[in-house]
Amino acid sequence: xxxxxxxxxxxxxxxxxxxxxxxxxxxxxxxxxxxxxxxxxxxxxxxxxxxxxxxxxxxxxxxxxxxxxxxxxxxxxxxxxxxxxxxxxxxxxxxxxxxxxxxxxxxxxxxxxxxxxxxxxxxxxxxxxxxxxxxxxxxxxxxxxxxxxxxxxxxxxxxxxxxxxxxxxxxxxxxxxxxxxxxxxxxxxxxxxxxxxxxxxxxxxxxx
Amino acid sequence: xxxxxxxxxxxxxxxxxxxxxxxxxxxxxxxxxxxxxxxxxxxxxxxxxxxxxxxxxxxxxxxxxxxxxxxxxxxxxxxxxxxxxxxxxxxxxxxxxxxxxxxxxxxxxxxxxxxxxxxxxxxxxxxxxxxxxxxxxxxxxxxxxxxxxxxxxxxxxxxxxxxxxxxxxxxxxxxxxxxxxxxxxxxxxxxxxxxxxxxxxxxxxxxx
Numbered sequence: 136x137x138x139x140x141x142x143x144x145x146x147x148x149x150x151x152x153x154x155x156x157x158x159x160x161x162x163x164x165x166x167x168x169x170x171x172x173x174x175x176x177x178x179x180x181x182x183x184x185x186x187x188x189x190x191x192x193x194x195x196x197x198x199x200x201x202x203x204x205x206x207x208x209x210x211x212x213x214x215x216x217x218x219x220x221x222x223x224x225x226x227x228x229x230x231x232x233x234x235x236x237x238x239x240x241x242x243x244x245x246x247x248x249x250x251x252x253x254x255x256x257x258x259x260x261x262x263x264x265x266x267x268x269x270x271x272x273x274x275x276x277x278x279x280x281x282x283x284x285x286x287x288x289x290x291x292x293x294x295x296x297x298x299x300x301x302x303x304x305x306x307x308x309x310x311x312x313x314x315x316x317x318x319x320x321x322x323x324x325x326x327x328x329x330x331x332x333x334x335x336x337x338x339x340x341x342x343x
Numbered sequence: 344x345x346x347x348x349x350x351x352x353x354x355x356x357x358x359x360x361x362x363x364x365x366x367x368x369x370x371x372x373x374x375x376x377x378x379x380x381x382x383x384x385x386x387x388x389x390x391x392x393x394x395x396x397x398x399x400x401x402x403x404x405x406x407x408x409x410x411x412x413x414x415x416x417x418x419x420x421x422x423x424x425x426x427x428x429x430x431x432x433x434x435x436x437x438x439x440x441x442x443x444x445x446x447x448x449x450x451x452x453x454x455x456x457x458x459x460x461x462x463x464x465x466x467x468x469x470x471x472x473x474x475x476x477x478x479x480x481x482x483x484x485x486x487x488x489x490x491x492x493x494x495x496x497x498x499x500x501x502x503x504x505x506x507x508x509x510x511x512x513x514x515x516x517x518x519x520x521x522x523x524x525x526x527x528x529x530x531x532x533x534x535x536x537x538x539x540x541x542x543x544x545x546x547x548x549x550x551x
Contacts, residue, residue, distance in 0.1 A: 249513075
């Protein structure tokens with residue numbers, strides 16, 4: 136029906152507005168504050184309309200978190216491009232410190248990505264899976280020539296992402312002591328420097 | 344006053360009971376279920392008495408979490424002793440897989456340690472700091488001969504703990520894909536194997 140057009144366009148605009156409000160609440164107050172009634176009210180629509188667009192509050196949270204993943208992806212891509220001609224250690228450190236800076240600056244949005252849990256019977260939407268895959272692909276790409284077996288490279292990218300995430304998380308949460316950004320960076324460097332050295336073939340070293 | 348004795352003894356017994364109830368609630372329902380009223384009720388005392396003993400609900404949570412740290416410390420100590428004569432990689436892997444198993448089996452108690460956040464103006468009690476230090480000392484001990492500078496060894500222990508924690512956390516939370524314990528172990532192995540190799544002096548390798 137041609138009359139659907141203006142209706143859809145209103146719906147699209149409303150969706151954008153709801154996501155903007157949700158992102159702003161996430162950024163300033165965190166995941167716990169992301170309640171359907173509040174987001175609907177601040178977007179001047181009903182809770183029913185919000186649910187109609189996103190399915191439920193989890194649907195809205197997932198899309199807001201996807202935008203955080205995309206913003207993070209943009210930062211990591213820039214760091215990767217900036218260091219494209221450097222050694223493995225320097226490239227991985229650039230990604231890792233960009234991650235630390237992103238988490239520090241966007242702390243509540245970043246936390247929301249990891250704090251949000253879907254019901255066990257609920258599948259993560261494909262668009263979210265794709266955004267996540269793009270992030271991991273950025274790390275895998277650094278290992279293209281170092282680890283040629285796809286499974287090993289995928290494991291390594293998962294491991295490096297999670298290891299750096301763990302260091303950043305426990306540092307920012309002050310779980311092992313007060314948060315000292317320089318100390319956090321030293322810890323990241325310890326892992327990346329030694330992993331990069333461990334991954335470098337021995338004959339490459341002896342030839343240096 | 345000598346008459347304090349029976350009173351104190353009752354208080355001690357009540358404290359033990361409150362902690363047992365708290366641990367059981369943590370283990371079966373998680374941190375969010377640890378409410379003062381409920382713990383007091385199930386321990387047959389008043390909320391006032393609970394606060395009198397622990398200061399507030401955070402005081403109770405911290406002591407319950409301390410017991411989790413102690414249980415974890417026991418497991419890691421056993422893994423460390425079992426592999427005391429092995430290579431650095433094998434010793435670190437033993438600690439890391441013991442950590443993965445502990446987190447898998449005691450998931451809610453383990454989560455509570457990392458989910459609980461104190462108010463910013465509140466200091467972590469010294470007993471908690473000591474238990475945390477003992478855990479990190481177990482890892483530092485593995486690096487005694489590899490990293491002789493105390494600061495470097497401390498950084499490395501923090502980094503390894505956090506890196507393995509990150510891998511275990513994102514795996515169990517299915518944050519990068521479904522939780523596959525064997526895949527989680529491969530990721531841990533990637534980091535530990537390469538870090539151990541990276542830490543091994545090159546001349547030690549060439550002599551092999």
